[in-house]
Amino acid sequence: MCGIIGILGTHEVSPQIHDALKRLEYRGYDSAGIATLNKGRLDIRRAVGKLINLSDILVHDPLPGRSGIGHTRWATHGEPTVANAHPHRAGRVAVVHNGIIENFRALREQLEAQGAEFTSQTDTETIVQLASHYLDEGMTPTQAARHTLEQLEGAFALAFLFEGEEDLMICARRGSPLCIGHGAGEMYLGSDAIALAELTDRVTYLEEGDWAVLSRSGAMIFDAEDKQTNRPVTRITLEAARIDKSGHKHFMAKEIAEQPSILQSAMAQYVGNTPDGLNLPETLDFKQTDRLILVACGTAFYACQVAKYWFEKLAGLPVEIDIASEFRYRDPVLGPANMALFVSQSGETADTLAALRHARRHVGQVVSVVNVTTSSIARESDVALPIHAGPEIGVASTKAFTAQLQVLALLALRAGWQRGVLSAEGCKARLAELRLIPGFVAQALDREGEIRNLAETLSQARDVLFLGRGTMFPLAMEGALKLKEISYIHAEAYAAGELKHGPIALVDKELPVIVFAPSDALFEKTVSNMQEVMARHGKVILISDLAGLTQAGDVPYRVQMPAIPEFIAPFIYAIPAQLIAYHTALHRGTDVDQPRNLAKSVTVE
Ligand code: M6R
Numbered sequence: 001m002c003g004i005i006g007i008l009g010t011h012e013v014s015p016q017i018h019d020a021l022k023r024l025e026y027r028g029y030d031s032a033g034i035a036t037l038n039k040g041r042l043d044i045r046r047a048v049g050k051l052i053n054l055s056d057i058l059v060h061d062p063l064p065g066r067s068g069i070g071h072t073r074w075a076t077h078g079e080p081t082v083a084n085a086h087p088h089r090a091g092r093v094a095v096v097h098n099g100i101i102e103n104f105r106a107l108r109e110q111l112e113a114q115g116a117e118f119t120s121q122t123d124t125e126t127i128v129q130l131a132s133h134y135l136d137e138g139m140t141p142t143q144a145a146r147h148t149l150e151q152l153e154g155a156f157a158l159a160f161l162f163e164g165e166e167d168l169m170i171c172a173r174r175g176s177p178l179c180i181g182h183g184a185g186e187m188y189l190g191s192d193a194i195a196l197a198e199l200t201d202r203v204t205y206l207e208e209g210d211w212a213v214l215s216r217s218g219a220m221i222f223d224a225e226d227k228q229t230n231r232p233v234t235r236i237t238l239e240a241a242r243i244d245k246s247g248h249k250h251f252m253a254k255e256i257a258e259q260p261s262i263l264q265s266a267m268a269q270y271v272g273n274t275p276d277g278l279n280l281p282e283t284l285d286f287k288q289t290d291r292l293i294l295v296a297c298g299t300a301f302y303a304c305q306v307a308k309y310w311f312e313k314l315a316g317l318p319v320e321i322d323i324a325s326e327f328r329y330r331d332p333v334l335g336p337a338n339m340a341l342f343v344s345q346s347g348e349t350a351d352t353l354a355a356l357r358h359a360r361r362h363v364g365q366v367v368s369v370v371n372v373t374t375s376s377i378a379r380e381s382d383v384a385l386p387i388h389a390g391p392e393i394g395v396a397s398t399k400a401f402t403a404q405l406q407v408l409a410l411l412a413l414r415a416g417w418q419r420g421v422l423s424a425e426g427c428k429a430r431l432a433e434l435r436l437i438p439g440f441v442a443q444a445l446d447r448e449g450e451i452r453n454l455a456e457t458l459s460q461a462r463d464v465l466f467l468g469r470g471t472m473f474p475l476a477m478e479g480a481l482k483l484k485e486i487s488y489i490h491a492e493a494y495a496a497g498e499l500k501h502g503p504i505a506l507v508d509k510e511l512p513v514i515v516f517a518p519s520d521a522l523f524e525k526t527v528s529n530m531q532e533v534m535a536r537h538g539k540v541i542l543i544s545d546l547a548g549l550t551q552a553g554d555v556p557y558r559v560q561m562p563a564i565p566e567f568i569a570p571f572i573y574a575i576p577a578q579l580i581a582y583h584t585a586l587h588r589g590t591d592v593d594q595p596r597n598l599a600k601s602v603t604v605e
Contacts, residue, residue, distance in 0.1 A: 025072050028075075031072075033046035092132065157172070324342075327355040488595070510539075
């Protein structure tokens, strides 16, 4: 979490830093701040809350200077206050930081014993206090930065700016991503390429443990052993990093709406003239794989849960699935015949990355399904498969979910083909079903009006239950997560058959119960569970196709989905799950794109 940006520019940098922070706000929005060197002196503006609050301050109190650093915060140590906002400063040093300094308490005690006066509750302040201490001992800025870095434990990315040093910025990457941008007589650094998108298309990704000394003429990069090293300059496509709402009220609305086109164009990248019709890397070997281990967090985890059904059914491949934050702490039994597959939109989720690094030491193949192809997870995988969803800015993941599902479905087909469970014809028949998705998703989007009306009722609820069986169970969990995170209504999901084992006690006439039930092999069983809810006066909202709605009879609320092949149902039912959350949040007047307490990219464990 937290976004950082630094610029050694040829003009005033604070407007550019401010714009970059706008692009980084998805990483956190508890506070924002900028520091520049104004005639060689450090000058800082900070504000609590969203960037707009900092913008207001800058209008009345601009920040001159051609060298500067900026930060947008997701609070870890210390509540969101001005004192805890970055940049932090001590003496002649200012720092912006993303990540956690695990040994900050010990460092702080040591510094306080030496007379340092802390003004915040953050772990970050220990970094500036340390660097300032070393400067006071007579070290050069570079020596002070290097000695400071040696003292720090944890995962972080950070940047130092030193008073009186107009042509110097020092940055370091350990555990959290950081890239350097190259301009004409200017140099930049940022948490990701999106931050640098409007500044340059030439970017160097720092490797784990790297630190770098930047001047306007270039960057000297040092590896974890302090040896000077070269890292390649890559070209980023500015188009991919361009961000706008395209006329929609929210990024989330735009991202929901663009699913048909994204799924269609992403699919085009993965079909080929091969026996199974799939254009996937030949190095992917499901034949020698005895167990597939799926690991992810949040929405990506629910995509994995759907995929488990596919890999088992279509490929006969045993699947184990884990929430990333639990994976490595349960001593999973791993071996060389296992394939570990990590799913992450951002590719930077700290728990997923840590799980990947753990698995890498034991399993035969490490595969990832990512949206950000330059991310740490992509770069540390044997095979990284892009979902081609384009930047997802809304904190609630929508298009990334269906795009992840698509790549996972294709992988399940490839696995089925390689393992001899699916014939070439069988594989191509499934592929043909997948190609129907954009059209059906568009039809599901057409039901938005009904969902909008329904959302008014839901917005009054204190709790909501979501039910489903088979692949509709993870869909129910995804629906509950979406509703919780943007409308702040408590929601839970259950496998429909599990309801009677306890949660049914919650049902009364106030409780909305949303049931995902396409008319498939499990329909009748799900409907029986739905009847159990109705018998207890629960407010059932049935989401099904015409046949299902007809068969279910009298149900208080209903939303009609198109009739679809069972295999692709998760893609289509994701749409009402997303729209229900979106419209309920609108009714409640919450901040849909930037819900409280959350950040888009969770880069702390
Ligand atoms: O970037 P990732 O896919 O690794 O992120 C995983 C979760 O943090 C993410 O899906 C989160 O749960 C979303 N806010 C859900 O909408």
